[in-house]
Amino acid sequence: MRRLPCIFALLLLLAVAGQATAAFRFPIPEFESGYQHPTPVTPAPRLIPPAVDIAALAGALSITAWLVLKRRSRREVLLMAVASVLYFGFYRKGCICPVGSVQNVANAVVGNGMGVPFVVAVYFFLPLLFAIYFGRVFCAGVCPLGAAQEILALFPVQISRPLEHVLGLFAYAYLGFAVLAIYTGAGFLVCQYDPFVGFFRLGGTFNMFLAGGILLLIGIFVARPYCRFLCPYGVLLRWASIFSKWHVTITPAECIQCRLCENSCPYNAIVVPTPENAPDDRRAGARRLGLLLLATPLIVIFAGWTGLASHQFIARIHPTIRLAERVAAEEQGVYAERSVESEAFRAGSKTPADLYAQAEALRIRFKTASACFGAFMGVAFCGRMIRLSVIRRNRDYVADQGACLSCARCFAYCPVGKEDAAF
Amino acid sequence: MSKEKTGTDTSATDAAGGSGDVSVPAFSRRDFMRAAAAVAAGGGAWMVSHPSEQVFGWQLDPRKCQQCGRCATACVLTPSAVKCVHAYEMCGFCDLCGGYLQPGAKAQDSGAENELCPVAALKRKYVEAPFYLYTIIEDLCIGCGKCVKGCNAFGNGSLQLQVKQEICVHCNDCAIARNCPAQAYQRVPVAKSYMLKTLEGGGAPKA
Numbered sequence: 001m002r003r004l005p006c007i008f009a010l011l012l013l014l015a016v017a018g019q020a021t022a023a024f025r026f027p028i029p030e031f032e033s034g035y036q037h038p039t040p041v042t043p044a045p046r047l048i049p050p051a052v053d054i055a056a057l058a059g060a061l062s063i064t065a066w067l068v069l070k071r072r073s074r075r076e077v078l079l080m081a082v083a084s085v086l087y088f089g090f091y092r093k094g095c096i097c098p099v100g101s102v103q104n105v106a107n108a109v110v111g112n113g114m115g116v117p118f119v120v121a122v123y124f125f126l127p128l129l130f131a132i133y134f135g136r137v138f139c140a141g142v143c144p145l146g147a148a149q150e151i152l153a154l155f156p157v158q159i160s161r162p163l164e165h166v167l168g169l170f171a172y173a174y175l176g177f178a179v180l181a182i183y184t185g186a187g188f189l190v191c192q193y194d195p196f197v198g199f200f201r202l203g204g205t206f207n208m209f210l211a212g213g214i215l216l217l218i219g220i221f222v223a224r225p226y227c228r229f230l231c232p233y234g235v236l237l238r239w240a241s242i243f244s245k246w247h248v249t250i251t252p253a254e255c256i257q258c259r260l261c262e263n264s265c266p267y268n269a270i271v272v273p274t275p276e277n278a279p280d281d282r283r284a285g286a287r288r289l290g291l292l293l294l295a296t297p298l299i300v301i302f303a304g305w306t307g308l309a310s311h312q313f314i315a316r317i318h319p320t321i322r323l324a325e326r327v328a329a330e331e332q333g334v335y336a337e338r339s340v341e342s343e344a345f346r347a348g349s350k351t352p353a354d355l356y357a358q359a360e361a362l363r364i365r366f367k368t369a370s371a372c373f374g375a376f377m378g379v380a381f382c383g384r385m386i387r388l389s390v391i392r393r394n395r396d397y398v399a400d401q402g403a404c405l406s407c408a409r410c411f412a413y414c415p416v417g418k419e420d421a422a423f
Numbered sequence: 424m425s426k427e428k429t430g431t432d433t434s435a436t437d438a439a440g441g442s443g444d445v446s447v448p449a450f451s452r453r454d455f456m457r458a459a460a461a462v463a464a465g466g467g468a469w470m471v472s473h474p475s476e477q478v479f480g481w482q483l484d485p486r487k488c489q490q491c492g493r494c495a496t497a498c499v500l501t502p503s504a505v506k507c508v509h510a511y512e513m514c515g516f517c518d519l520c521g522g523y524l525q526p527g528a529k530a531q532d533s534g535a536e537n538e539l540c541p542v543a544a545l546k547r548k549y550v551e552a553p554f555y556l557y558t559i560i561e562d563l564c565i566g567c568g569k570c571v572k573g574c575n576a577f578g579n580g581s582l583q584l585q586v587k588q589e590i591c592v593h594c595n596d597c598a599i600a601r602n603c604p605a606q607a608y609q610r611v612p613v614a615k616s617y618m619l620k621t622l623e624g625g626g627a628p629k630a
Binding site for chain 2 (some may be wrong): 008023025026027028029031032035037038039041042043044045046047050064093095096097100101103104114117119121129132187189191197198202203204240243245286319325339340341343344345347348
């Protein structure tokens with residue numbers, strides 16, 4: 001009977017349970033019947049070839065640019081959006097996506113320096129390149145997150161422009177914070193808090209479903225809340241699109257100032273003509289701008305200092321900092337029982353002192369990152385203020401190239417036909 | 424298209440020319456395009472100089488795993504992409520298996536009341552006296568790690584949790600990795616994406 005030694009060994013091991021050693025507790029049996037044990041099942045991943053991914057993105061971007069700029073058809077752009085939601089969203093399950101690729105690129109530059117896979121690099125650069133030439137066509141009909149919101153923007157209302165500008169700053173905050181998280185190694189926040197990926201995968205945490213559902217519900221009336229007020233990649237696309245070469249125009253020919261398109265844009269992306277007989281307060285405007293320019297360094301320094309002052313608080317996004325605080329509290333007897341993380345840590349070989357040292361090193365990193373994050377927000381705020389203070393005179397109704405998402409809504413409102421184009 | 428655009432630009436300049444307040448960029452679009460092309464080329468060159476020849480996936484290190492059970496619940500997939508993998512070469516083929524039987528089981532058989540696995544995904548088969556083979560029915564396994572805990576505590580540790588690469592959807596940010604209390608998850612090149620403990624050395628990563 002081989003069972004008896006087994007039981008005996010088990011009893012012996014119960015006394016030293018948990019002390020895993022390189023030696024095996026039970027000898028590897030030698031079979032007399034010539035039995036061969038099977039090999040473990042470890043199948044390779046089923047990956048879609050990079051060429052297919054790149055072709056899909058390049059194709060979708062090209063088609064959308066063509067639909068927006070040449071076909072000028074809202075219906076077709078919407079159909080493209082549906083196709084993108086189906087392919088990039090439900091079929092590819094929202095991963096791989098350019099919005100998240102920001103973090104991979106940031107990770108290569110300021111993070112742990114892990115290389116960016118070629119596909120991810122293409123997914124980061126290609127929509128930006130298209131934005132430089134054609135405007136934000138990626139937002140219009142390729143991005144599954146944007147397309148899902150575009151389809152659900154059923155009764156869009158215009159929100160006031162000041163509110164638009166204030167809420168727009170949250171996108172800068174999200175971008176800055178995502179880069180901060182990369183720099184400190186706290187994780188990929190943009191992926192973690194992707195509100196719609198749960199719908200694409202038909203699985204996710206309850207909280208993210210709730211957040212995604214609320215955003216989609218808001219999006220029925222306030223179109224594309226994520227794109228305008230949160231999307232970190234949208235900030236980069238906005239910068240690229242400002243300089244776009246062949247950006248979409250509201251009218252195919254010459255604007256006749258009929259004002260029909262004035263209320264057509266739910267994104268406040270139509271710049272209205274400067275009134276001809278506007279009171280000439282150039283001097284007051286110039287003084288205001290001068291004051292703002294003088295205040296800018298102070299605001300940036302203050303914002304940086306605010307960031308620096310809150311680094312202890314911000315540092316809690318890092319799991320190691322949270323663990324160190326928890327372990328320290330447990331050592332002082334604050335908690336009656338240990339958390340799962342703490343148990344796992346104590347089962348390892350590191351001592352609490354090691355952990356505290358590690359956390360302290362991380363806090364120094366957070367100090368730098370938080371100050372930079374604050375300063376970045378100061379610059380973003382001042383940049384927005386300066387842009388609003390500079391009076392630009394324009395005669396026609398034109399698209400705000402930064403904010404315009406090339407959704408093609410305004411085309412239908414323009415009475416000037418393509419055949420009226422004189423050129 | 425570009426023709427149209429140029430035309431509009433000119434007319435706008437003409438109309439507002441008197442005030443001299445037209446937002447003429449400091450450098451022309453053409454210059455900008457060149458700059459953009461340079462940036463793109465520079466970015467491309469940088470990407471080439473920092474090659475990342477491989478695509479990365481996620482895998483957990485069984486040596487760090489604490490069998491907390493979060494692999495079963497934290498994955499974006501239901502059921503989880505993490506499943507138990509049996510490294511048979513390490514197995515003692517015990518009759519009294521800590522991974523198969525409940526602690527204090529009345530009998531060493533396949534009775535439901537004796538089994539540790541909550542979904543009966545572990546199959547027990549007689550090989551020769553006194554050895555029994557334990558195989559995992561993958562369609563049933565939910566990756567809860569109960570059997571792994573039992574095997575690690577009382578056996579050779581041949582039952583191990585692994586991310587099954589053919590099921591995993593390769594999230595950019597693995598939901599289990601950020602919930603793992605033991606920080607056992609890491610990005611691995613997909614070419615070598617399993618980290619099973621093996622017979623040789625009883626634990627060195629499988630190359």
